[in-house]
Amino acid sequence: xxxxxxxxxxxxxxxxxxxxxxxxxxxxxxxxxxxxxxxxxxxxxxxxxxxxxxxxxxxxxxxxxxxxxxxxxxxxxxxxxxxxxxxxxxxxxxxxxxxxxxxxxxxxxxxxxxxxxxxxxxxxxxxxxxxxxxxxxxxxxxxxxxxxxxxxxxxxxxxxxxxxxxxxxxxxxxxxxxxxxxxxxxxxxxxxxxxxxxxxxxxxxxxxxxxxxxxxxxxxxxxxxxxxxxxxxxxxxxxxxxxxxxxxxxxxxxxxxxxxxxxxxxxxxxxxxxxxxxxxxxxxxxxxxxxxxxxxxxxxxxxxxxxxxxxxxxxxxxxxxxxxxxxxxxxxxxxxxxxxxxxxxxxxxxxxxxxxxxxxxxxxxxxxxxxxxxxxxxxxxxxxxxxxxxxxxxxxxxxxxxxxxxxxxxxxxxxxxxxxxxxxxxxxxxxxxxxxxxxxxxxxxxxxxxxxxxxxxxxxxxxxxxxxxxxxxxxxxxxxxxxxxxxxxxxxxxxxxxxxxxxxxxxxxxxxxxxxxxxxxxxxxxxxxxxxxxxxxxxxxxxxxxxxxxxxxxxxxxxxxxxxxxxxxxxxxxxxxxxxxxxxxxxxxxxxxxxxxxxxxxxxxxx
Numbered sequence: 123x124x125x126x127x128x129x130x131x132x133x134x135x136x137x138x139x140x141x142x143x144x145x146x147x148x149x150x151x152x153x154x155x156x157x158x159x160x161x162x163x164x165x166x167x168x169x170x171x172x173x174x175x176x177x178x179x180x181x182x183x184x185x186x187x188x189x190x191x192x193x194x195x196x197x198x199x200x201x202x203x204x205x206x207x208x209x210x211x212x213x214x215x216x217x218x219x220x221x222x223x224x225x226x227x228x229x230x231x232x233x234x235x236x237x238x239x240x241x242x243x244x245x246x247x248x249x250x251x252x253x254x255x256x257x258x259x260x261x262x263x264x265x266x267x268x269x270x271x272x273x274x275x276x277x278x279x280x281x282x283x284x285x286x287x288x289x290x291x292x293x294x295x296x297x298x299x300x301x302x303x304x305x306x307x308x309x310x311x312x313x314x315x316x317x318x319x320x321x322x323x324x325x326x327x328x329x330x331x332x333x334x335x336x337x338x339x340x341x342x343x344x345x346x347x348x349x350x351x352x353x354x355x356x357x358x359x360x361x362x363x364x365x366x367x368x369x370x371x372x373x374x375x376x377x378x379x380x381x382x383x384x385x386x387x388x389x390x391x392x393x394x395x396x397x398x399x400x401x402x403x404x405x406x407x408x409x410x411x412x413x414x415x416x417x418x419x420x421x422x423x424x425x426x427x428x429x430x431x432x433x434x435x436x437x438x439x440x441x442x443x444x445x446x447x448x449x450x451x452x453x454x455x456x457x458x459x460x461x462x463x464x465x466x467x468x469x470x471x472x473x474x475x476x477x478x479x480x481x482x483x484x485x486x487x488x489x490x491x492x493x494x495x496x497x498x499x500x501x502x503x504x505x506x507x508x509x510x511x512x513x514x515x516x517x518x519x520x521x522x523x524x525x526x527x528x529x530x531x532x533x534x535x536x537x538x539x540x541x542x543x544x545x546x547x548x549x550x551x552x553x554x555x556x557x558x559x560x561x562x563x564x565x566x567x568x569x570x571x572x573x574x575x576x577x578x579x580x581x582x583x584x585x586x587x588x589x590x591x592x593x594x595x596x597x598x599x600x601x602x603x604x605x606x607x608x609x610x611x612x613x614x615x616x617x618x619x620x621x622x623x624x625x626x627x628x629x630x631x632x633x634x635x636x637x638x639x640x641x642x643x644x645x646x647x648x649x650x651x652x653x654x655x656x657x658x659x660x661x662x663x664x665x666x667x668x669x670x671x672x673x674x675x676x677x678x679x680x681x682x683x684x685x686x687x688x689x690x691x692x693x694x695x696x697x698x699x700x701x702x703x704x705x706x707x708x709x710x711x712x713x714x715x716x717x718x719x720x721x722x723x724x725x726x727x728x729x
């Protein structure tokens with residue numbers, strides 16, 4: 123600037139003298155720039171209050187431009203715009219002046235990280251205000267006029283001392299981003315359901331114990347954060363949030379999760395640090411878009427087979443639970459990049475395998491199961507006459523002649539949910555004694571199996587998805603061998619008591635919490651394999667009733683005490699107990715074999 127030009131303002135400096143500018147912390151140049159750009163950034167300037175010239179930034183400029191013919195050329199009135207954005211963050215401001223109303227064109231006001239204890243009612247006169255950030259202050263209440271800002275779309279109130287939100291919150295119908303985290307909220311107003319345009323809401327780090335059912339009306343929600351509250355349950359209405367993509371409920375007191383039936387867009391579900399004991403297969407079937415599932419630090423004992431239906435899953439964290447085994451087909455989930463299982467009492471997976479990380483665990487799981495081939499379209503049964511092939515059933519067809527000769531029907535590895543009717547017809551016509559339906563996806567007991575009850579001796583339904591058995595099983599009176607390993611069974615029907623010819627029963631890798639009572643009534647039982655379950659106790663008195671039992675496999679269960687009286691079961695030729703949390707017998711004793719183990723147990727019986 124030339125000396126002549128400077129002389130125009132001699133004795134009449136715009137905005138006050140130099141000491142005033144220094145004291146205010148807001149230079150004239152900043153004010154001038156704000157008039158030109160419509161934006162003023164006064165963050166991190168140590169301000170304890172806001173200079174009046176900030177509130178009057180447009181009013182004073184207009185007055186000076188009218189009354190001063192020598193008005194500075196770089197502040198021509200036609201170049202000025204009204205202030206639309208004001209940033210006062212990270213200062214020491216304790217009170218916000220009511221003169222904020224003078225900034226009538228203001229669209230964005232950021233006052234976060236100050237020492238505000240209240241807000242002026244005149245905020246309600248800022249009818250153009252769209253974004254308000256007053257987080258990280260000391261607010262304990264909000265002015266009712268704030269909820270008269272019709273254009274507000276962004277409201278951040280996190281890290282304050284708010285204990286409630288007023289009912290007027292529902293007036294902010296344009297709001298799409300609300301953050302009230304890190305306050306002292308115990309409840310939410312029912313009017314929150316009126317915020318139908320809300321896309322993101324953060325309620326974390328409060329004292330919420332319940333959510334209002336009106337939350338179901340928040341149809342546009344994409345992100346819901348409820349972390350660090352006191353919630354013991356979630357409303358079933360949560361399941362109606364069709365657009366929900368991220369749900370955070372970590373660090374609460376949840377014992378169960380409602381069915382998220384309509385949340386088909388949910389991609390991330392964070393449930394860590396709760397009191398969950400399980401997550402059901404019906405729940406998993408609704409979440410076919412899930413990429414992240416975090417259930418760490420709960421009390422989950424079983425990972426259901428249905429988790430393998432989450433084909434888009436990329437990260438699964440089940441660390442610090444009570445899981446002792448994993449579904450083998452987890453190893454075939456191609457998108458799963460992170461599998462965290464640390465802190466579980468894994469008995470079926472050695473520690474050195476877990477230490478190899480996600481890919482090492484998946485590789486081990488793949489090695490434990492033979493994957494069935496993809497199903498092919500079932501072939502129709504050939505009628506008699508020219509061209510008859512004698513081949514029945516799905517994809518890899520069944521040779522009727524071989525079945526007739528061997529009386530063994532093998533329909534395994536088809537990945538079928540149901541057995542075609544022509545297969546049952548073949549079984550009946552050939553009076554099969556050996557039926558193999560393993561390695562399919564059968565969820566319900568095949569009702570047609572009863573058609574073979576007069577002949578069938580061996581039934582293999584291992585590696586399916588059975589959750590229960592039908593009472594018709596009790597009609598298979600000739601049955602000697604029954605293989606039900608790797609299913610989802612937790613009980614057996616009492617009608618099985620009639621299977622007095624049963625010699626071998628395989629129940630490994632299911633969900634049994636105890637040896638089912640009906641097992642002890644199978645007097646011909648010679649082999650009982652029930653490893654990889656959740657059996658917690660050994661009922662010696664009942665076991666001794668099975669005087670023909672020679673092989674007992676209880677490996678990888680939850681048995682903490684092995685009763686010495688088990689040593690009196692002298693008919694046992696094979697007793698397997700490794701992989702349980704019991705301190706005695708020590709592994710060195712277990713490794714010596716059954717006879718040494720029984721001797722050891724008998725030696726501990728108190729006379």
